Amino acid sequence: MRRRKYKDKQKNGKWFVCLILLIVMSIYSMVFTEKIVKPNMAAIAEVKVKAMITQIVNEAVHDQFVSDAGVLDLLTIKTDNEGNISFVQSNTLAMNQLATGLTQKVQGKYKVTDPMTVSVPMGSILGSQILSQIGPYIELKVLPIGMSKVNFKTEFESTGINQTKYKVFLEMDSQARVLAPFSINNINVQSTILVAEAVIVGEVPNSYINVPKESIMDATNNVE
Numbered sequence: 001m002r003r004r005k006y007k008d009k010q011k012n013g014k015w016f017v018c019l020i021l022l023i024v025m026s027i028y029s030m031v032f033t034e035k036i037v038k039p040n041m042a043a044i045a046e047v048k049v050k051a052m053i054t055q056i057v058n059e060a061v062h063d064q065f066v067s068d069a070g071v072l073d074l075l076t077i078k079t080d081n082e083g084n085i086s087f088v089q090s091n092t093l094a095m096n097q098l099a100t101g102l103t104q105k106v107q108g109k110y111k112v113t114d115p116m117t118v119s120v121p122m123g124s125i126l127g128s129q130i131l132s133q134i135g136p137y138i139e140l141k142v143l144p145i146g147m148s149k150v151n152f153k154t155e156f157e158s159t160g161i162n163q164t165k166y167k168v169f170l171e172m173d174s175q176a177r178v179l180a181p182f183s184i185n186n187i188n189v190q191s192t193i194l195v196a197e198a199v200i201v202g203e204v205p206n207s208y209i210n211v212p213k214e215s216i217m218d219a220t221n222n223v224e
Helices: 002-067 071-073 092-112
Strands: 075-079 085-090 118-120 137-160 161-180 184-201
Touching: 002 092, 002 118, 002 137, 002 161, 075 184, 085 161, 085 184, 092 137, 092 161, 092 184
Parallel strands: none
Antiparallel strands: 075 085, 118 137, 137 161, 161 184
16 A cells, blocks of 8 residues: 555656646747747848838839839929029929829739748747758748838938038838738838939028928828
8 A cells, every 4th residue: 555655646746747847848938939939030020021122112113213204303403693502492292292103103012912931940040050041941921011101301411522412212111011930020111212312512501491291291191
């Protein structure tokens, strides 16, 4: 009887140790996934997403500038009697039309873009430089969703002695979805496009007409 009880206690002790080890390993796996696997996977996916969005936006910009001759009239430069630039005027209507046209083209390309499958080595996801190219491979799917915001911004840049370059940029915020075995994430990507520039020789005029943000339409509201 004593021997049987001893064996039962020993058996129960082994099961208890196995249970504790299983719990510890489960907790460790969850923490490792949250702290190592997911951040590495997100970083890899973000690189792929930015490459995809950049290519789509660049194609849309090229198509828009080729098809719309009005993009050449985004800025009007006026000079004084001495030939110096007195102010630079931005054509808000033309800029709104450009933003709307680009938004429509980008959204159209997003709709017909198939999900991109990315095969990532398990070593890269685990954060090991030595095993970064060793499988097995985990598949991620990347799909552009759409655009969330379109804004213009302007800046002055000194380009040399007594020369200043006035630039107008179009900023387009896009979102893409990453489907991974452990999670589904949305990634925001901002694309900055130079749409107009003018070189000012001499002093920068004290009065110039900047792009009035409050009068620029939200181009995303005009795209169905």
